[in-house]
Amino acid sequence: MIPYRDTIPTRYTPWMTWTLIVLNLAAYVYAETLSQQDLYYFLNLHGLVPARYTNPEWAARVGFPVGDYTPFVSSMFIHGGALHLVLNLWLLWIFGDNVEDRMGSVRFLAFYLLCGLTAGIVHVYTNAHSNIPTIGASGAIAGVMGAYYFLFPYARVVIWMFFLPWFVEVPAIAFLGIWVMIQLYKVTVGLPSDEPFADVAWFGHLGGFIAGMLSYRLFLLAGRKDDSYYRSHST
Template identity: 50%
Template sequence: MFPVRDTISSHSPPLMTWALIGANCGVFLFELALPPEQLQAMFYWFGIVPARYTHPEWAMILGLPVDNYWPLLTCLFLHGGWLHLISNMWALWIFGDNVEDRMGPWRFLIFYLLCGVIAGIVHWATNLHSPVPTVGASGAVAGVMGAYLLLYPRAHIITLIPLFFYPLFVALPAATFILIWFFSQLFSGVAALLGPEQVGGVAWWAHIGGFIAGMILCKPFLDPNRRQHFYKDEFTFENAWDVALDEPKEKLKGDS
């Protein structure tokens, strides 16, 4: 399944979401300018390498400082390729604006980074001996999806489902789409614990940890001065393809 867009428009410009996407894209362009050996060194220095903290003697042999925890943040702005970057930024574009709408830009930034840090810690805890650097914003984006699930469960996600060579577009309730995504991560994460050779090199538990962190931290980060706006697509499935309307719930009930 590939999300195309959601049906909830933001009430105010998502400035911080745009800024985060711009920062990630800017760092990725810098990565493209580096030769392979320097890029690899950059991933080891600024990505999360679990064995760096579990086996400090190994890290010192490689020249990596063992008392530096900045990689928990810096890894969120590094990506391993075009597909990695685009998939993360696309999800942030779809879900981030609405979550930022309820938190405000600065609360959203702290929430986003905190979810990413927690995701990195969970990844370390579930891969204690891994010498492979982990990079990407997916843990933080998973946190945004967790918050979106709580804030807009009845919104709809326009989803592309490839049916052989036929592109099938369906409007799935946000709760359905996000929970399918979460349980696919959970299944893959359990498979990774049973045997790393059974799944690809993806930080499944970072996704799981970030998602759960987003659900737990969502409410404390909501701005009490930003009221919730109700949208037509949160109440009527038939209008999922229409532009979302910013109408009070009471008015929608009166129109039905």
């Protein structure tokens, strides 16, 4: 199932959501202009390589800059392909504008980065020996989805059943609940069985989602809570 849109309109222009989308697009376009060799170095220098931080002797031996933690942020803006990029930015487009509505642009950016950083830390901890660069905004967007889960309990998501020619409207908490169950399945069954997509940062996704659930209240902007407005536009 693929989400098409949600039923909650925004009250304020989501400038930061749009900015994040543009930055991700710009990073992707830049990466596409690189040669294969330059792209390899770009992904390893700016992607998140767990062993770079858990095995500093190895990192120094292969030439990683010492004490450089910028990949925890830069990796959030790099994607491995057009499909990866589109899926992530589509989820950010659907859920990010509403969460930004309640936080304001500056607080939303801080929240987004916090969730992405948490996802990165969880990924490094759970994949300590990996020398594969991890890239993508999934962890930060998972945090946005975690906040949305609690902020908009009346929302519904219109999804496309991709083997059927129609759209179906489901409660947002059901859609997000299924998403969480998929992540849990992958980390408990999928990874040990070496299923396809075993190289995806599933633990990082869950870390970002939990960070969003636990911290979103700290970023809410006073004066932007109006449950009657959101409830009236949820169906």
